[in-house]
Amino acid sequence: MDTFQNTQPIYLQIMNLIKKQIATSVFNPGQLLESVRELALVYQVNPNTVQRALSELEREGLVRSERTIGRYITKDEAAIAQLHQNLVDEATSTYINTLLELHMSQESIITTVKNRLKGDNT
Amino acid sequence: MIEIKNVTKTYDGKPALINVNLSLQTGKIIGLLGPNGSGKTTLIKILNGLLRDYKGEVLIDGNPVNEISKSLVSYLPDRNYLPNWTNAEGAIKIFKDLYQDFDEEKMRSLFAKLNLDPKQPLKKMSKGMKEKFQLALVMSRNAKIYILDEPIGGVDPAARELILKTILENYAPESLVLISTHLIADIEQIFDSVVFLKEGQVVLFEDVDTIRQTQGKSIEEYFKEVFRC
Numbered sequence: 373m374d375t376f377q378n379t380q381p382i383y384l385q386i387m388n389l390i391k392k393q394i395a396t397s398v399f400n401p402g403q404l405l406e407s408v409r410e411l412a413l414v415y416q417v418n419p420n421t422v423q424r425a426l427s428e429l430e431r432e433g434l435v436r437s438e439r440t441i442g443r444y445i446t447k448d449e450a451a452i453a454q455l456h457q458n459l460v461d462e463a464t465s466t467y468i469n470t471l472l473e474l475h476m477s478q479e480s481i482i483t484t485v486k487n488r489l490k491g492d493n494t
Numbered sequence: 495m496i497e498i499k500n501v502t503k504t505y506d507g508k509p510a511l512i513n514v515n516l517s518l519q520t521g522k523i524i525g526l527l528g529p530n531g532s533g534k535t536t537l538i539k540i541l542n543g544l545l546r547d548y549k550g551e552v553l554i555d556g557n558p559v560n561e562i563s564k565s566l567v568s569y570l571p572d573r574n575y576l577p578n579w580t581n582a583e584g585a586i587k588i589f590k591d592l593y594q595d596f597d598e599e600k601m602r603s604l605f606a607k608l609n610l611d612p613k614q615p616l617k618k619m620s621k622g623m624k625e626k627f628q629l630a631l632v633m634s635r636n637a638k639i640y641i642l643d644e645p646i647g648g649v650d651p652a653a654r655e656l657i658l659k660t661i662l663e664n665y666a667p668e669s670l671v672l673i674s675t676h677l678i679a680d681i682e683q684i685f686d687s688v689v690f691l692k693e694g695q696v697v698l699f700e701d702v703d704t705i706r707q708t709q710g711k712s713i714e715e716y717f718k719e720v721f722r723c
Binding site: 376377378379380381382383384409412413416417418419420421424 | 523655658659679685702704706707710714715
């Protein structure tokens with residue numbers, strides 16, 4: 373069972389979770405999604421919350437729906453690549469802003485990242 | 495689906511509900527939240543026809559509270575109402591007689607899922623088992639409205655999860671579910687919106703994700719803020 377933070381809107385958290393799953397190919401392009409009610413049971417939340425998350429994802433073009441088929445992940449690979457890029461950009465900005473607030477210079481940010489990737493914590 | 499208009503109820507001159515107005519829509523799971531003595535159970539008893547001497551008007555799917563409205567509502571009271579010697583077989587007979595929308599198959603499968611023994615009488619059950627027993631009965635009706643008074647009050651945290659799952663898996667689609675509780679953190683993820691009752695008055699009726707967005711708080715945290723003495 374997935375647990376969500378009760379301090380943030382749960383529909384947003386579901387949206388972010390599904391976006392991550394689309395960007396990392398847990399969901400493939402064109403893949404059919406489970407019904408709202410089934411997803412609600414997976415996430416242990418209200419079906420209307422899932423409905424809202426999916427409607428928003430639909431509005432953003434990441435999810436499509438057809439009456440006879442149901443809801444599925446967009447087949448637009450460019451949109452998925454863009455989504456992946458957006459998630460990377462967001463995470464990068466958050467990280468850099470936090471370090472800038474800690475008065476780190478650009479050079480020391482780069483050094484810190486390189487060292488961390490090498491497995492060195494100092 | 496449920497219209498409550500200017501409802502006031504007093505016990506010996508002491509107000510229990512003061513001018514309550516609520517319009518509850520179908521297809522929603524609504525939390526009725528308030529500290530002990532705030533009027534939750536009084537309101538629920540009015541909706542189920544157990545209290546009649548109140549002022550104001552209540553309409554359930556367009557009906558005043560009567561036999562028709564009672565047939566639409568599947569009600570879990572805050573305490574045991576079945577005879578102590580009843581086991582599942584006995585309860586099934588009672589519910590089949592009382593309610594046309596009772597689904598016996600569903601009841602039997604819920605009993606198995608909740609690890610209950612259909613031969614065991616209520617008097618030999620623990621408090622948690624009794625709550626699961628009654629919830630299984632209530633959720634086995636294909637009702638338009640479910641009113642659950644403290645469904646997780648008497649059970650341990652592990653069983654709470656199972657009870658919430660049972661509610662989510664079994665309420666009839668497009669029905670209205672009204673749940674009263676003071677254990678907000680355990681259950682707030684399944685609500686659409688919440689009603690805060692304070693000393694008999696509705697002080698808030700709001701969409702839960704709107705509260706989270708505007709307050710940056712969980713429903714439980716916001717509740718504590720509103721009800722701080």
